Amino acid sequence: MTNYKLPIILFLSSTLLTGCFGYPRILSYPFDSGGRGLNSLASELNPQISGRYLVFATDRRGSQDIYMFDTVTRNLVDLPGLNSFDTIASHPSVTKDGRYIVFTASRQGRSSIFLYDRETRQSRNLTANLQSETRNPTISADGGRIAFEFNNNGQWDILLYDRFGQKLNIRSQPR
Numbered sequence: 001m002t003n004y005k006l007p008i009i010l011f012l013s014s015t016l017l018t019g020c021f022g023y024p025r026i027l028s029y030p031f032d033s034g035g036r037g038l039n040s041l042a043s044e045l046n047p048q049i050s051g052r053y054l055v056f057a058t059d060r061r062g063s064q065d066i067y068m069f070d071t072v073t074r075n076l077v078d079l080p081g082l083n084s085f086d087t088i089a090s091h092p093s094v095t096k097d098g099r100y101i102v103f104t105a106s107r108q109g110r111s112s113i114f115l116y117d118r119e120t121r122q123s124r125n126l127t128a129n130l131q132s133e134t135r136n137p138t139i140s141a142d143g144g145r146i147a148f149e150f151n152n153n154g155q156w157d158i159l160l161y162d163r164f165g166q167k168l169n170i171r172s173q174p175r
Helices: none
Strands: 009-011 024-026 044-050 053-058 065-070 075-077 088-094 100-107 110-117 122-125 134-139 145-152 155-162
Touching (some): 053 088, 053 100, 110 134, 110 145
Antiparallel strands (some): 009 024, 065 075, 088 100, 100 110, 145 155
């Protein structure tokens, strides 16, 4: 029996945070049975693209991790210090230059939003002080703003933080 993997198809929408192109793009890369390319036998979840970089969650190594693919060089990008075996990582988003990746990480039943800096090779928990569930982060193309959902008393709301983990206040009424 032959296994076939369909190419990853990304539908990019123009939004305030991502600054994407606003039209569908089809990326067709060859299948790699060794898991070193974009398409593999593993599950690839939640692909997001910004500039030349594509990030996604995958279970290639037996745990759900975040991977980055460079669409120009057509190679996976090494992300030392990002993934760990005791954490389930999901819903990544990347800046246009590929320096920052924001993602949800769940450990021992608690979810948090983390920011990974490729330059320093370190992750930082942006929501350690929130006593609620978080999900679906996205980062602006320049890395200055991060939006995500949080569960506030049974209701999902959106919070906006800066890259340093400080909550940004949004005016509800225009002046």
